Amino acid sequence: MNPDLQVIGLISGGKDSFFSLLHCQANGHRIIALANLYPPPPPDPTTTDNDDDLESFMYQTVGHSLIPLYADIISLPLYRQEIRGTAVNRAKEYSTALTNDGDGTLSSATVFEEGHGDDETESMTTLLQRIMAEHPEANAVCAGAILSSYQRTRVESVARRLRLVPLAYLWQYPELPTPGGPREGGLLEDMAAVGMDARIVKVASGGLEEGLLWENVCAEATRMRVARAMKRFGGSVLGEGGEFETVVVGGPAGFFKGGIEVGVEERKVVRGGGGEASLSFTGGRSVQRKGSRADDAGWLDKVRIPNRLDEAFEELLETLDHEGNHMPALGLRRTVENSRSVQCTWVDKYHICTGRWTTHISNLAASHVKDSTQAQMEDIMRILGALLEHEVHRSPADIVFTTILLRSMDDFQAVNQTYAELFGTRPNPPARVTVACGDMLPLEVNVMVSVVVALGPDVARQHLHVQSVSYWAPANIGPYSQATSVRLEPDDDEAPAVVYVAGQIPLVPSSIEVVTRTRPSEESQSEQDRASFRLQTTLALQHLWRIGKAIDVAWWVGALAFVVAGEDDIKDKASIAALAWRKIHIPEIDGKSIEGSTPTDDTGFDVWNERCTEGRSTLTTGHKNKVLPDSSCLSVVPDDGGKTMNGHSVVPPFFTIEVAQLPRSSQIEWQGLGVSRAAVSFFEPIQEHGNSITACSMVSNEKIFGFIGIGVSSMEDQVYNQIDAAISRLLQRCRIPGTAEGHRTIYTPLEIDMNRLRAQVIPCRSVWNIQGEELSAALVVEYEREVDR
Structure with a gap:
């Protein structure tokens, strides 16, 4: 700006x-x-x-x-x-x-x-x-x-x-x-x-x-x-x-x-x-x-300019600085061999998965990949429009979340302009995440698009789209909203909702510039770079938190940190991102409440809006959540099937995904999926054939939304059967009768068999779990259904 x-x-x-x-x-x-x-x-x-x-x-x-x-x-x-x-x-x-x-x-x-x-x-x-x-x-x-x-x-x-x-x-x-x-x-x-x-x-x-x-x-x-x-x-x-x-x-x-x-x-x-x-x-x-x-x-x-970070996030940054400075510079590279072939076979296999409340259309690429990036995007938008009309029977206004994969961020503006035309002058475009995968994308493919389409009526959706520059969080002047919420019960204003939050990069809200950090001149360049990454990690995570609170998120069912790294610092960055995610879910850090500063006045109730909408429920309501994460909505399900309450040690599923580039040359981008007004069950991590599995689910009036994060240790042939078996076991623990086929997203640097694992694919340079260990892949499964009694 x-x-x-x-x-x-x-x-x-x-x-x-x-x-x-x-x-x-x-x-x-x-x-x-x-x-x-x-x-x-x-x-x-x-x-x-x-x-x-x-x-x-x-x-x-x-x-x-x-x-x-x-x-x-x-x-x-x-x-x-x-x-x-x-x-x-x-x-x-x-x-x-x-x-x-x-x-x-x-x-x-x-x-x-x-x-x-x-x-x-x-x-x-x-x-x-x-x-x-x-x-x-x-x-x-x-x-x-x-x-x-x-x-x-x-x-x-x-x-x-x-x-x-x-x-x-x-x-x-x-x-x-x-x-x-x-x-x-x-x-x-x-x-x-x-x-x-x-x-x-x-x-x-x-x-x-x-x-x-x-x-x-x-x-x-x-x-x-x-x-x-x-x-x-x-x-x-x-x-x-x-x-x-x-x-x-x-x-x-x-x-x-x-x-x-x-x-x-x-x-x-x-x-x-x-x-x-x-x-x-x-x-x-x-x-x-x-x-x-x-x-x-x-x-x-x-004129008092607000502090850049809330008190709790200042404390988080101090924690990252302290513990990060004690992390050795490992200079580590690849414990997982990258076996992706030059020409991938899944590019022309878009995937449609329909659930109870949403339809996912994944892996859309252009019909003619030799065209320019803008021409490829125009072709993708044409294909998407046809699929929405003839296959899903919805319109672009029903898209609530979009994933855009680029080969290079140099093409961002051209792609963005074409993408914006899909929504015209509508006030609330979908939330979105955009990353550049570099040469991990299939040969000659410069852009790929996946979307989440809401199947319910528009009244069941709420949007957060702040375009004004302020001190609060980065303005979204482009064709995307900060967040979109989809209620499970369209006719019930108080029903639980799934919240899709846009990717958050470390922009200073008042200037819309990537945050920089001035450090003592005696520090080496590598030390200054690590310090800057810790600040970027903290500020971008605060944006995710502020947006989540504004749209009433009570709990994150899962999150990702996309990072850009060099050959010698990826483990460092993956460890810092994972540490931040763990620490932010501890209710107190050295005695400071993680919900941040106490409001001086606002109850969350927009009186002007209530007056003008004649009492209809709106995004900003009197019960707006002031605590995130809110452990009062949580129950923990141990592997033995019993039930306990242990909100102090619960950390939702999380992965760090290494990509080639992020918008505005940022080093990190946070993406979260939240739930609001919900009772959430957290399933303690289990191990299946070396694969770590963590899950959250939300149940309302026999309607279930679930999120499973699977850290895949090896992409050997038998892993496909192992994944299906692990999901089946977890669904049994969730007491969900029968099967609940859900939308799957796989993040991996490796070649995969799309005939055996139909999924949205995010080709990346590396994948890391919350312990800072490199994986062959991360698999995220979202399932939604009504339970037949």
Whole structure:
């Protein structure tokens, strides 16, 4: 990402939009213009109602008459536009439902001509287009979304169509670790620290009395009054659910050149139903700041940038550093001989496996492999479309997870562009993992694709697709979501779900750059490289954790770490990845809880979204899981068939897979499969003919989803029968009657007999188990079925 973005600031007058602008400047970006949307004049000018308050689902409008004063006190051009339409589309994920016109943009004229202009969101599109015409250097837009997915997804939709980078630095900010630890006043105290003066102009929640109007919510006394009311009556201390609204009348001298004054006689209280009250303004003026300007730039030092790692992951990194430094540099290579032939025989044998809730389409390659990589991808997309339509009877919108294998990461952009066309303007493309296998792919095959297709209705799926740059986790601006959840019971909002999480690489969320680590200069290059790998391992794993918690994952049923290594450090890297996976599943590391920092405010409940979706269940709900892993959902099944509870020693199936390249030249990419709202059975590892077998299963109302990880010690001919026998034994331990044929994925550097083991194939350079031992192959089996009683 360009470190010096030219930003258009969306402002409502409220505290969040302005505080987000301060974070833009703290991250080195330049604010070039302000944008505001205001309500149209009332049909009846003589009405006694508050014409300031449009009660929009998307925009704050109370106090809009004061907005023009910001042009004077901030010295930035201000552009305003009337809000057209209402909240026609009240879903959390917003889409125009229009076909992409080829260059990735939609003009506002097209939107209104097609009849979609009735939605109030599209007023933002035309306003931003007008600003971009005046400021062609503009390449980003900033919004103050903190917890509301409803608002964030709409800004992202407009930004994506206009090719602007969406910035939402405050997204999930109350939950992020900050220097010095959490403050009692949370984000409001952070605002006070930089000198913001945000006056309450509307109260709409029990306990927030009319007497709070025009009080500075950043002031300690007012913060305490609001906090007490929210504790007693429920709601957000930040006002994220519409409990109160604010207008900023002043701030740090380096950003605000003055302030706004409104006399008592210029403020009129307008009372509504249920104790709601707001202010309507008949006047107001800007005043220039007096006194010394010596502190103009000092406010930047008071903007607290969240720590890169949560406390628990800082502790994990310290553990990896300590134990990793004691691992000898083994210089080891290949205990498993690579016997892959130059020409593989399985390339043209795509595989379809249909279960109870999903269908896997695996190993898709182009019909004409001598074509360019982009042409191969176009052919694969054509084949996939035909299979979806005629074999699976579903559409691309039903794909929930994709695996893309490349020969070289140099082809990533070309493949990505073709892949994106499959989903058009849909707001939630599937989660995805992309790795480069190098020469392990069959001869002349430059790209292969496998997909997971959900068979249930769309209502049974939930998506996490954050495209805004923030401090939380890497934005997914490309055609993939962070995660997709598939419920086992489509009609039950509380039913267990399987969660597919996209591959996570070690990007710094606020810059979208791969993390680097500065170490003492006296260290050797190899020592610095090992230290950097440990940091990358930790940060990417934290991304997996944050995403999992955001989409309510309670337990990982299995995970992979794809790594890039040289001839002399693969065992090192495999050992570090395995160590990280083991340690993160210990409930406490030196007394620190692994669930991370305690939220200062958020209950996980998106009030805006609940209000706008009329009570329908959404991704962010009141029971959002705050602990991961959550051992309370777990039972452990020993090999003797008994049942025990031993969450402190349970580590889900895990393998390290060595590949040729990863996106953005990363050294590690984590991929996890999780479950939510589930009772999980963990089956203690067993040995079958030298093969280590670990499994988890989730059962709900006689519906079973299972995950088996098999570390294959040898790919001798008899291993195929051994694998089938081992799976049968494990299913018996799971008390699953009959057979449960499942989808199989094999990770191996060796040639395999596809006629004997029909599976998705990930050809790789090496495979390692959780003990840091090299394997001939790793086999992952996912099974799903209804039990006949």
